[in-house]
Amino acid sequence: MVRFILMRLLQTLVALVGITILIFGLVRISGDPVMMMVTASSTAEDIENIRRNLGLDKSVPEQFLIFLKDLSRGDLGDSLLKRRPVTEMIGEAIPNSIRLGLPSFVFGMGGALLLGVLGATRRDTSLDNGVKLLAILGQALPGFWVAIVAVYFFSVQWQLLPTSGLGGIDHYVLPVSTMAFFLLPGMMRLVRSSMLDVLDTEYIKLARIKGLPESLVIWKHALRNAMIAPLTVAGMLFAGIITGAVIVETVFSWPGVGRLLVEAVTARDFPLVQGITLLVAVLVLGINLLVDITYAYIDPQIRYQKT
């Protein structure tokens, strides 16, 4: 197990270096980011100044070394737009994103588990069909469109809830429910189908024969085993949360990392975009590592097979 974790840790580090190079490269793909920062009235001297300030007059390998050196000190550069350190801006936005993301995750996952299990155990009833319909609709409707329609009805037409921004509990209702709705269908489908597989196994039959109450069979014995399949896609789920955050925060003007990213992109603020992308990359790799280890812990076969 220790060997497995060490191997994975090493692989993660290699991947991190790879992604850093990739991000560094992608940002410079156009050759000259300066051309996007200058206006028509900039003189050749201005351009030269910007270039020197950003260290772009040096060769690409040199730039990369400087970039790495700054990075190791936790310095991601200054935002072009706000003239403030990127890390500071991201740091301010993170708590807001968590404030939105955490409850959405809890409600989305809770709903997915509940509906997925109910759909699987009451198969082909109207409840199951309702669950399936919800999954189909949830996967077919664009998330941003749902959010816009929700704002139109709840805030504009009926004036029940605020349209946007941070605030009291009522400010959370719409963003959290849209984002939970964004996460729910995929997970629900997965729980349902994995639950169906588990309910068919011998040990569930045994549990029933033993005379265990049905609720215990389903919610403990079956669900526990049915959770392994969804766990393998936890990485994908995180990608979904990020995407959801970007869209939901934009629609509801929520001052989190997602909205910061969209603003940064609109303003072509490339140090900020680069910083946020790096942060997410680190999170993605970290979560993947965690999932791998958890998975290996649950299922010994993997531990020995894949190292």
Next chain:
Amino acid sequence: MQETDPEPEVRAESGVGGMSRRTRIVKKLTFIIPVTILSTMAIMAIFADLAWLGFPDIGLAPYDPLKQVLRDRLMPPFFAEGGSTAHLLGTDKLGRDTLSRVIFGARISLSVSVLVILITSSIGTVLGIVAGYLGGRTEAFLMRITDISIAFPAILVAMLLVVSMGPSFTTVVLAISILGWAGYARLIRGETLKLREADFVAQARIIGSSPVRIMLRHIFPNIVNPLIIIMTLQIGLLILVEAALSFLGVGIPPPAPSWGNMVNDGRNLIDLAWWISTFPGIAIGLVVLSGNFLGDWLRDKLDPKLRQL
């Protein structure tokens, strides 16, 4: 007893024997309706105009999708009060014809999807077969990259690319493709693993076929089914991704009429002119639903084991 008498619901689902007439009709409809919708959209996309044949004035779209007629702006669709048959689905805030924009939007949205599917499925299939067949370090390495690519949000790559290259059709296709191959690679590798130990592959190896030949002639033909299924299921997903990118301002740049752009255009006018974002929204929904249903239908038909796709 159970071997001879399968549970009725299993029987109904596997499509053998006891399927009721109604179920069979429903099953057929889940094929006919999506195919009709998708073909209609494809015809709209191809024949929106015939500029590619040298006749820019002939086509399905009644108007030029970019032509602004400010006098006619915010006209409701023909069936609503104040609408006219001159603009069947109304006009937007610049007086552009919604129907023409939806038709031309099909061209943009579908070509993004088709291009991305072609690129990602080719890369993913090659890497998946190579990883699955060769195994060992190659496999471990390729699958690590695959895992990470699957977990990385495509939207971030798109934003990174837009910042460096500027928004364009190429940027969008590239941005989605950079990570999009990974899903194919994972699935195809799994399928290849199953085939690697099959008798016919072993026999091919014994008579001295080269690995390349085995992968190409013996393994590839056997993974075509799951490949087609996942490609079909991707249509809807990609339409949604393209729409989301346009919505965030990192998709196909306006004034080009992509469906995502149109939804975004109508966003602030939804209480005044609901039709601007509703019709492209319906188009998105229809294509996504059709793609998903067709994919499910194909899966039931070709490869019922792949339930979790």
